[in-house]
Amino acid sequence: MQAMTHPPGIGVDSKPQESLFFSLYHIERKFVPKKGGSMSEHSITVDAEVFARLQREAKPLIDTPNSVLRRLLALDEASTQPGALAKLLAAGLLKPEQRLTWRRRNLGQEHHAHVTAGGGLRLEDGRICGSPSGACEAVTGAKANGWDAWHTDDGTSLSALRGRA
Numbered sequence: 001m002q003a004m005t006h007p008p009g010i011g012v013d014s015k016p017q018e019s020l021f022f023s024l025y026h027i028e029r030k031f032v033p034k035k036g037g038s039m040s041e042h043s044i045t046v047d048a049e050v051f052a053r054l055q056r057e058a059k060p061l062i063d064t065p066n067s068v069l070r071r072l073l074a075l076d077e078a079s080t081q082p083g084a085l086a087k088l089l090a091a092g093l094l095k096p097e098q099r100l101t102w103r104r105r106n107l108g109q110e111h112h113a114h115v116t117a118g119g120g121l122r123l124e125d126g127r128i129c130g131s132p133s134g135a136c137e138a139v140t141g142a143k144a145n146g147w148d149a150w151h152t153d154d155g156t157s158l159s160a161l162r163g164r165a
Contacts, residue, residue: 062097062114067126084131085158086119091165100150100158102136111139113150121150132158 046054057068088094096117103110113121113135120128121135129135132146147159 059097064124064126067122070126070128083116083119083121083129085115085121087165088158088161089115089117089119093161093165094152099153100132101153102139102146102149102151104140113139 054065054068057063057072058065063071085094089096094115096115098115100113100115100121101110102113111124113123113129116122116128120130121132122128123135123138127138129138132150133144134146136142136144136146136149145159147162148157150158152161
């Protein structure tokens with residue numbers, strides 16, 4: 001069995017745990033605590049059929065088990081308000097699933113997000129943020145101007161794109 005591609009912090013135990021009726025697979029997500037916070041851990045056990053479906057539905061190098069489940073359960077469509085990038089999508093300046101990058105050169109960090117069809121940003125861990133600045137805060141825990149921070153693959157900032165819309 002092939003393991004699902006996943007980022008650090010998500011463990012997939014591909015060894016089946018024998019049951020009387022079927023093999024089980026364990027998917028686990030560990031949350032790194034923020035300053036002064038406590039570590040929480042959530043895990044689920046799914047059968048082989050569900051695990052195979054997660055693998056089939058996953059977009060390589062984009063999805064995590066969590067983001068696949070959120071999409072299949074339609075949790076991200078629950079928001080009725082369009083995201084902050086909706087006008088850029090409507091103007092054809094961004095496309096759904098387009099990758100955005102935030103390079104924090106001084107810290108040696110690089111963060112990625114993908115534009116959702118509703119104008120939000122889907123982070124690497126599957127969370128959806130309604131605004132670029134909200135995505136910055138979700139990724140780092142610190143406030144930043146997301147319009148200047150996030151860039152397309154050709155290096156254009158969201159702020160520059162917003163000026164063209």
